Amino acid sequence: MSALPLYDHALRLMHASPDGLPPRRGFTLSRTPDAGPPPPALSREDAAAAVRSALDPLPSDPATLHRRFAELGVRDRHRTLVRRVVAELPLPDERRDAARSLARRLARTGTAVPPVIAALALLARVGDAEDVPCLTALSALREVRGPAVQALEAIDPRRAAVLMLGHDDRPELRPLVGALWRDDHADVLAQLEALPMAAEFIGGATARRIAQATRLLDLLHRHPTRTALLGRAGRLLVRMVSSQDGSTEFLARRDVPALYETVVARAGLLPPALDHHATLLSLALDLSSGTAVLLDWPDGRRAALLESLGHLLAEPRWAAAADTGTDEPEGRVRARWIRRTGRRPFLPPAAPGRLRIEVVAGDPVDREPMETRVLVDGRPLVPAVFPHGPAHRPEFLLENGSLRAGPEPHDVQLAEAACTEGCCGALTVTIRRDGDQVVWENWRRPPLPGWGRSTPSLPAERFDAAAYDAEVARAEADRSWSWPALELARLIREGLTARPEPLRRWDMTRGWISTAPQDPDTVEVHLWYTPGLGSGAPDGHPLVLRWSVPDDGTSPGSQAGAALRRLAEEDPRGYTQVSAGTRERAEELGFTWPYGS
Known part of the structure; x- marks a missing residue:
């Protein structure tokens, strides 16, 4: 490693960057060969012991820690161990000032990765606002980015969110990140309102970072009449509380109930369009029975917000929105979902009980x-x-x-x-x-x-x-939440469960059968195919075959009957395609592998 401190190295790279931003994956440190033969590799247990020995007692100066790490064989590959040991290090009150002083000097003068990571892990415990510029600079280096952002999350969560967005690979986020990096309020607002909001682009974690990095609640308070901003805030809130990624860390954020309050209170300003109706209905579903129920609500407030959304969406102009914008397939699918689901979150429980x-x-x-x-x-x-x-x-x-x-x-x-x-x-x-x-x-x-x-x-x-x-x-x-294609999938499942023998004739068993996530009006029938299965002597690993059955508008019962007859009478290998398995197995069994090389 160069004798140049990592902090200075990061500053130079940032200064030379055309837009003042680090690359999405961070700068990579240039490395110089170590002098002499490499030290013997340490086992995980020995490396952990070496890190503890170097840190206890904490040295009074950075040079001592550099020397201890070098002498004990602590190298770059031990960075995760260094973080863990420092996180668990006893740090009584009387040692915190000394630890902070050491960490700050190490962060600015450290010339090797392990000591700098030790400094960052200490700052995650004892740092304060004074350390934000240094941590921001070090986060530009790929080798220490994780510990630097973790320390920032403990000190300045908003700045950490900006950095995490900057590390995202998607170029669509780059204009917003640049505006955030420059603290250009007008451009942040413009880029946020123009941000693509497709679900595959903005997931739950990204939405939470955008809301935090842009100070979304403050933006709403400063621009109370901007409906484009209000619409974006609603979509971000839907994604933030989505159960898709399972994260519930937003429950600890005190601004989330206030975001609900603000979006619902101003919802009447939104034009009654299909997208906005879907946004407000999604928020209502979560307020009714989703993760939002777990937020720290004042007594009766969640019910009041839900009631307000119920009254708004029942107005004729909003009810009519479910019948507009349906020229595209996505619009038709969403409109049917609104008509099917629209009143469910506003209904009282079917029966009392725990x-x-x-x-x-x-x-x-x-x-x-x-x-x-x-x-x-x-x-x-x-x-x-x-x-x-x-x-x-x-x-x-x-x-x-x-x-x-x-x-x-x-x-x-x-x-x-x-x-x-x-x-x-x-x-x-x-x-x-x-x-x-x-x-x-x-x-x-x-x-x-x-x-x-x-x-x-x-x-x-x-x-x-x-x-x-x-x-x-x-x-x-209760099947009131269902739709025809999903009923078709259920009937096919039930038919194959009741009579699995026809599939065994083709050396197959039933797999996952439901509507396709990208097309809720198409049933995907997955079948596990293993030659010899029907005779009791399966040969090799199974191949998963997929048959797509679009809803043709006739009754689910008649469609299911036709599908089950075809599965019983016609070898599915003639009308299915490979869904999962391996290329080698597919070609061995005479199938075309659909996923390229």
Whole structure:
């Protein structure tokens, strides 16, 4: 590594940058070969011990820490260990001033990555506003960007959000980031109002950073009559609280209820258009049974906001908006969703009781998930205890009777992490009947962010058995949230579950069958194909085949009958295409691999 301090290196690179911004992935440090033979590689345990030895006691000057790290073999590859050890380092009050002084000098004069990361991890614990310029500069370097932004999040969350947006790969964000970097208020406003808002572009995390970086609530207060800004604020709020990514960190932000208050209070200023109707309906669905219920609301305030939205969207001019702008396929899909869903968040609970089950199909244009929301005492259970993904769809919890309390205890997975169970886990509970009560107990979930292995256990929930059974039965029978293509998918699933033999004739079993996220009017039938399966001697790994069945407008029952007859009488290999598996397996079985090389 060059003897030039990393901080000076970052300043020079930033000064030479044409627009004063670091590249989206950060600058990369130039490296010089180490003199002499490389030191022996340390095991993880030895490296952790070496980092602790170098930091305890904390040295009084940066040079000592550089020397200790070098002598003990702490290298760039140990950066994650350095962060973890510093985060766990005992730091009593009498040592905090010394730690802060050391960290500040290290951050500005450190010439190697491990000591600078130690400085950044210390500043995350003891830094203050004085450290923001230094942390901002160091965040431009890819090798120390993560620890620098983490320290900024503890000191200046708004600046950290600007930096995180700057590290985003999408060029559409660059004009907004440039305006934020320059603190150009007029340009921030203009770029925010022009920002593309497609769901695949602005996800939950990005929306939360944009709201924080732009000081969205302040912008709304300063520009109370700008309807373009109000519309953008509504869309960002919908994305912020979306259950798609499972994150609930926004619940700790005190400005989110105020954002709801402001957007709902001014909603009448918005032109009654299809997009705005979808935005306000999405906010109402979340205020009714979604994550927004968990925000810290004053008594009665959430209900008042919901009532206000209900009155507005019931006005003839807003009701008519669901019939306009439907020349495009997306508009027609969204209009049908509004007509089907429009009054659901404003209806009172079907029956009193501790348990309430609501199936919510979100905005199809935003590709919002369909959820089986379980509310206990009015609070949505999944986001309250599992900040990793949305509640499961009704075919996983209602169609198969999973929530019923039978004579034997059984486990039910209520939700899975958006990134899959194998990555960030799932939420599972045991349901059993105990006399005149139904008990949910033995909860299993992954550690919560920031809790490590000390995630608190969840208490058992007890329900009156008669009321419980009635609510589950009601939810299973209620299909008012559904639409024809989804009913077609359900009928095909039920038919193949009742009679799997025809598929085994083709060496196949049923896979996932539902409407396509990008086209809710088309059913995707997935079949697992393994040669020899029907004879009891499967050969090799399965290949997943997909058959797309568009809703033709006739009754779901007649369409399902025709689909099941075709699956029974005609080899699906002739009218399906490969959906998953491997290129080698597809070609081995005579299929064309659809995804390129």
